[in-house]
Amino acid sequence: TTLTVLDNVPFGTVSGENLFFALRIERPEWADWQPGQFVMLRPVGWALDMIWARPFSICRVSKRDLVIFFQVVGRGTKRLAELKAGDKVVVWGPLGTPFVMEEKTPTLLLAGGIGIAPLIAYAQKHPQPWNLHMEFGHRMPLNCYPFESINERITAASHYERGPDDLAHFLDLVETSVKEYAESDGLVLACGPTPFLKAVQTFAATHNARCQLSLENRMACGVGACLGCVTRTTDKMTAKGVAAGRAQACEHGPVFWADQIIL
Ligand code: FES
Incomplete structure (x- = not known):
């Protein structure tokens, strides 16, 4: 579908350069x-x-x-x-395959940088947002309309104030939260850069948390045809069409259970 751009707003700057953008386009006619x-x-x-087109997580969909x-x-x-x-x-x-949604389950959303986008979508769509809590680690101050809207719906702790070098501190907080949610049979959902997802995967395994990760793989076709987005899988991955320990992130993902993939 060909659609019109409504605006393209920079919202995060690193070393004086605009590096992060929210692109707003007219709403496609999706069912x-x-x-x-x-x-x-x-x-x-x-x-x-x-x-080559590029893949982007859906961050927000409104009427317009x-x-x-x-x-x-x-x-x-x-x-x-x-x-x-x-x-x-x-x-x-x-x-692609979306995150699971369990209305009544306490759900922890873990966002690393721009990986917050699908978790904003999650908070937007969730019918019981009071069951959600987000921990958000990022390098720059963000002020953009989608962030305001998540704060209205869920509790969110954001950690940029501590500075870019404080990753270890952020990961400590993340591990504590993962442990807490595992103990109360909650759900953990994460999206962000691979090193961040690896850390979350390790915490989930250590504390036996139910955890899904959304990968940010490179993609070319987006529909399972080019094999450009292959991810290695464990024997826990049983989805149809997955063979020889390999899955396509665009089709079988980008969301996987943390114990199904090798990062
Ligand atoms: Fe082509 Fe996934 S992007 S197979």
């Missing part, structure tokens, strides 16, 4: 979507070397708009940062 799913997105009219977050990490995302109101993008989705 439904689930938190943890993603879209593939490509601006219209890019040069041939930019034909769809919001995704992205971080400028290379040539493609640098070009995305130039998108402005009125530009056209091609979007397809919603794609």
Whole structure:
């Protein structure tokens, strides 16, 4: 579907450079979507070397708009940062396997950096948001409309004040929370950079927590055809179509149970 960009707002700066953006586009005509799913997105009219679309977690869907977050990490995302109101993008989705949602289960949301996007979606869609708590570690102060909206719905502790070098402190807090939720038979959901997910995976194994991780793999086709997003799996992974210890993050994920994958 070709859709119009409504705005593209920078909301996080590192060393004076805008690195984080909230891209708001008109709402696609989807019947439904689930938190943890993603879209593939490509601006219209890019040069041939930019034909590859990129995957983005759905962050918010309202009656009027769809919001995704992205971080400028290379040539493609640098070009995305130039998108402005009125530009056209091609979007397809919603794609992938979403997070499980258990209305009455106390659920801990663990967000590392831009990995907060699908967890905002989760908080938005959850029918009993008072059962949610979020721990959020990130490098920059964030002030953007989606963050305001999650604070209205759930309790969220955010840790940027302690500075970028305080990862160890943040991970200590995360482990304490994972342990607590494991003891009360809660659910733990995490999204963020791989080293962060690895740490959460270890805590979940140590404390025997029910835990799902959303991977931020590179993707090309988004629909299980190119094998560009393969993830190694354990023998706990029994989903249809998974063979030889390999799963496609775009199709069988991006959300996996923590004990099903090898990071
Ligand atoms: Fe092509 Fe997953 S992105 S198989």
